Amino acid sequence: MNGKIIDLIIKPEIGIVWIPLLLVAVFFVFMVVFHVWGRKFFRNDYNENSDQVKPYNSGNLDEVNYSVKSSNLYWGFKKSMDRYFDIMKKFHDGDLNNYAKWFVIVVAACFLLIGGGLL
Amino acid sequence: MTFSVVLSILCAVILITAVLSILFRDLMAAVVSYAVFGLVMTVIYFMLDAPDVAIAEASIGAALTVCIFVIAIRMTRRREE
Amino acid sequence: MLSIFLYVTVVSLLILSITSVIYKRNLIKLVIALNIAESSVNLFFITLAYRPDSTAPIFTLAPALQELRMVLPSPQALILTNIVIGFATTALMLVLAVITYKNNGTLDIRKLKGVEDHD
Amino acid sequence: MKLVSLLAMFIIAGFMFTGIGKLHLPGDPAGNSNVFSQRSSEKTDTANISTMDDYYLRNGQMETGSNNIVTSVVFDYRGFDTLGEAAVLFLVVTSISMLLFSIIKGKDLEETVLTDSDGFPAGMTRIVSIGTVLMLPIIMAFGAYLVIHGHLSPGGGFQGGAVMATGTALLVISSFVVRNLQKTYKLFSFFESLGLTVFIVTGFAGMGISFLHNFLANNDGSFLGKVIPLGTNPGFLNSGGILPILSTAVGIEVFCGISIILVLLSRALNARGSQKGGHKC
Numbered sequence: 001m002n003g004k005i006i007d008l009i010i011k012p013e014i015g016i017v018w019i020p021l022l023l024v025a026v027f028f029v030f031m032v033v034f035h036v037w038g039r040k041f042f043r044n045d046y047n048e049n050s051d052q053v054k055p056y057n058s059g060n061l062d063e064v065n066y067s068v069k070s071s072n073l074y075w076g077f078k079k080s081m082d083r084y085f086d087i088m089k090k091f092h093d094g095d096l097n098n099y100a101k102w103f104v105i106v107v108a109a110c111f112l113l114i115g116g117g118l119l
Numbered sequence: 120m121t122f123s124v125v126l127s128i129l130c131a132v133i134l135i136t137a138v139l140s141i142l143f144r145d146l147m148a149a150v151v152s153y154a155v156f157g158l159v160m161t162v163i164y165f166m167l168d169a170p171d172v173a174i175a176e177a178s179i180g181a182a183l184t185v186c187i188f189v190i191a192i193r194m195t196r197r198r199e200e
Numbered sequence: 201m202l203s204i205f206l207y208v209t210v211v212s213l214l215i216l217s218i219t220s221v222i223y224k225r226n227l228i229k230l231v232i233a234l235n236i237a238e239s240s241v242n243l244f245f246i247t248l249a250y251r252p253d254s255t256a257p258i259f260t261l262a263p264a265l266q267e268l269r270m271v272l273p274s275p276q277a278l279i280l281t282n283i284v285i286g287f288a289t290t291a292l293m294l295v296l297a298v299i300t301y302k303n304n305g306t307l308d309i310r311k312l313k314g315v316e317d318h319d
Numbered sequence: 320m321k322l323v324s325l326l327a328m329f330i331i332a333g334f335m336f337t338g339i340g341k342l343h344l345p346g347d348p349a350g351n352s353n354v355f356s357q358r359s360s361e362k363t364d365t366a367n368i369s370t371m372d373d374y375y376l377r378n379g380q381m382e383t384g385s386n387n388i389v390t391s392v393v394f395d396y397r398g399f400d401t402l403g404e405a406a407v408l409f410l411v412v413t414s415i416s417m418l419l420f421s422i423i424k425g426k427d428l429e430e431t432v433l434t435d436s437d438g439f440p441a442g443m444t445r446i447v448s449i450g451t452v453l454m455l456p457i458i459m460a461f462g463a464y465l466v467i468h469g470h471l472s473p474g475g476g477f478q479g480g481a482v483m484a485t486g487t488a489l490l491v492i493s494s495f496v497v498r499n500l501q502k503t504y505k506l507f508s509f510f511e512s513l514g515l516t517v518f519i520v521t522g523f524a525g526m527g528i529s530f531l532h533n534f535l536a537n538n539d540g541s542f543l544g545k546v547i548p549l550g551t552n553p554g555f556l557n558s559g560g561i562l563p564i565l566s567t568a569v570g571i572e573v574f575c576g577i578s579i580i581l582v583l584l585s586r587a588l589n590a591r592g593s594q595k596g597g598h599k600c
Contacts, residue, residue: 093313094312094313095309095310095313096230096309096312097221097222097223097225097309097310098320100218100221100222101222101320101321101323101324101327104218104222104324104327104328104331105323105324105327107327107331108326108327108328108330108331109327111330111331111334112330115334115338123205126205126206127205130205130206130208130209133209133213134209134212134213137213137216137217137236138216140232140236141216141220141224141229141232141233141236146226146228146229149229149232150232153232153235153236156236156239157239160239160242160243163243163246164246167246167247167249167250167271168250168251168254168255168256168271169246169249169256169271169276169279170256170258170473171256171276171280171387171389171390171473171474171475171478172242172246172276172279172280172283173473174465174473174474174478174481174482175280175283175284175477175478175481176242176283178478178481178482178484178485179283179284179286179287179481180239180283182485182488183287183481183484183485183488183577183581184235184287184290186488186491186492186581187290187291187294187580187581187584188228188231188232188294189492190491190584190585190588191228191294191295191297191298191584192228193588194298194301194587194588195228195297195298195301195307196301196307199225199226199229200226200306200307200308203339203342203344204339207339207342208336208339211332211335211336211339214335215328215331215332215335218328218331219328222324222328248342249372256473257376257387257388257389258386258387258388258389258472258473259380259386259387259388259550259551259552260386260387260471260472260551260552260553260554261551261553262551263551264550264551265355265356265358265549265550265551266355266356268353268355268550268551269353270354270376270388272372272376273372273375273376273379273388273389273391273392274371274372274375274392274396274397276389276392277389277392277393277397278397278400280389280393280475280477280478281393281400281401281404281477283477284404284408284477284480284481284573285404285407285408287481287577288407288408288411288412288576288577288580289411291411291415291580291584292411292414292415295415295418295419295584296418298422298587299418299421299422302422
């Protein structure tokens, strides 16, 4: 470990070398950065000692067969990611042809980005 | 030379049957066209020295796939709307 | 000369199938188009494995060992299993199409678009 | 959206057609094309070999005892891959039966078949019925031949199973419908599971060295272990080591799996035909 770390990654005779440990380290660094940076934007009124953590059952509680849908477990997650989901919901219009169209468009973009240098 | 000529003719037949199986509005006709596609594909595999693949394609592409397609079309509807 | 015919056939079949996946509306037609795409990939592998003036990779009744040339075996082995798996996935797609027709009364993708999910 | 996708299609087509020129010609793949002329008589000879396929071609016959190199690649060198494919087939058959039993739903299972005066099923012409009766043994025998001779001639478990399943398809289209679906399903399901189990057990039997190690090959004439001569030979049925066992297991699994699919589909078709006007249920 005497050389610079960039010499480990980019070797002039081979190209870019694949080092899994380095990728894991970079992943952890990004995780910490996003954790610190993201706390400003996410909801911070979470309190563990209040009634927030209990499941919310709407309707008539006298009924025996009330149930909470499993999708409600992620209600807070979906609520705080609202801006992202609003954008993504526009793309999911239920038409199979449109999904295939998006796939083709993404593949063509990848061809232009990656394969453009090959020709 | 004869090999190349026969192979190019078979490639043309493959392209024609594939286009027909997409273009037919009658699904049963499309499936029959797809069966011809699988059969010609078998001959191409055999000419390219792959007898193992040719046997598998002959039984599956030309017989079994057509069988399940016909059953599925009879369970739904025949014409493309 | 041989290469041009086979490779152009492969690419044409692939383009044809992707185009019909985008623009066709019948579900069973879509299954046929996906089958054609799979066949084109199979033909591509077998074409890559081919060597002229050679025999199939089977020693039974092959020519003598001195002038023996054989095509590549491992693409053929991969395609061999792929054909059987392709049949199984075709059957699964057709059964899903049949059940879609049973529940909704149509095979048209754009008519299926308005179906809301009842969770 | 439509214009963008059309443009994207043209981009993909242009890249693919341009990429044809970058591929190697067929008949000119990488590697040494004449791999047998310098072959020594050792079991494994890797001199002057640069690619994987040339290794298989030169050493496949001596290492696995199989004349068919494709079979030795499928079941020996890449046997783990084949195990995955067999598992995919098993999974697909399981999900198809789960989906189709919701259509069949227990009714119509004991349906009596309409027969004409000679005992043939009604509905199809006599030509189809008699043709089925005549052709079925030949098809089954040919499929079994392909399975058993998989290491000597073109064939193997996948092809032989598919050919035998063609016989089931013939039975299905000629209206020889199965009398008792529950029993037939259990029989096919048992044999399908048996095929996969035999495959895995045979793979674990060679576990002293590695998974799917061919521990039976080249054992001096004991069970399936005949040492075959190098090069062209007429073929010996008791060679190949574990390859015939694995081939038979996969053949049984493919035959029973595809038969389950066909029988369930035809029975669902009959159950649908019996309830008229079922378009909106």
